[in-house]
Amino acid sequence: xxxxxxxxxxxxxxxxxxATARRCFDLxxxxxxxxNLSVRLDAGDAIVIKPSGVGFAECTRHNLQIVLLDGTILxxxxxxxxxxxxxxxxxxxxxxxxxxxxxxxxxxxxYASAGLEIPCLTVQTIEKxxxxxxxxxxxxxxxxxxxxISPVFTDTNIRAAVLANHGTIGVGKSLMAAQYLAxxxxxxxxxxxxxxxxxxxxxxxxxxxPVYGTAADARAAQ
Ligand SMILES: [Zn+2]
Numbered sequence: 200x201x202x203x204x205x206x207x208x209x210x211x212x213x214x215x216x217x218a219t220a221r222r223c224f225d226l227x228x229x230x231x232x233x234x235n236l237s238v239r240l241d242a243g244d245a246i247v248i249k250p251s252g253v254g255f256a257e258c259t260r261h262n263l264q265i266v267l268l269d270g271t272i273l274x275x276x277x278x279x280x281x282x283x284x285x286x287x288x289x290x291x292x293x294x295x296x297x298x299x300x301x302x303x304x305x306x307x308x309x310y311a312s313a314g315l316e317i318p319c320l321t322v323q324t325i326e327k328x329x330x331x332x333x334x335x336x337x338x339x340x341x342x343x344x345x346x347x348i349s350p351v352f353t354d355t356n357i358r359a360a361v362l363a364n365h366g367t368i369g370v371g372k373s374l375m376a377a378q379y380l381a382x383x384x385x386x387x388x389x390x391x392x393x394x395x396x397x398x399x400x401x402x403x404x405x406x407x408x409p410v411y412g413t414a415a416d417a418r419a420a421q
Contacts, residue, residue, distance in 0.1 A: 216258065217258045221256060223255050237299050270284075288348070292352065308362075311367075317391055
């Protein structure tokens with residue numbers, strides 16, 4: 200049995216994950232028991248993750264799982280998340296990632312399922328995300344795994360991606376940072392849908408897109 204005193208931040212990180220999951224649920228970024236989220240412990244070689252079959256609103260200190268980056272799952276009454284392997288792989292390849300929020304949020308997933316990359320059409324999206332690649336289904340037609348996801352995130356500038364017919368991924372230095380990205384992805388998809396609908400209704404072709412996310416960036420480039 201692993202000595203849990205190796206993880207003095209365990210309770211704090213579990214409570215932060217529970218609060219983040221609750222916020223995702225309250226914002227309807229994730230209903231039912233789908234999606235998942237995880238956070239890296241300070242020891243560096245272990246994470247806390249929501250297990251399979253537990254809703255974002257039902258996470259507790261007792262049902263969250265502790266998993267070592269080598270794939271060892273500490274004793275648990277729950278099945279591991281189907282997406283555990285891609286979480287572990289992203290933590291292995293990106294030391295800058297300390298948290299991952301993966302939701303099946305409807306506006307973003309709708310775009311991705313139409314085969315459309317969500318345009319970074321607001322200044323905040325340009326500043327906070329820059330680009331959110333669309334990752335297609337696996338070649339077998341099933342859900343994306345680390346085989347499809349990890350190559351996209353080897354670029355350390357990538358902080359968000361959207362999975363066709365599946366959902367979204369936001370990564371960050373903290374749970375709050377990853378959570379904010381999950382919210383920005385969904386908000387941007389919603390705004391893009393409104394823009395595209397209004398443009399079609401008014402027979403408008405082409406719209407302005409921001410090049411810079413902040414006024415300071417724009418000034419610096421002149
Ligand atoms: Zn999923």
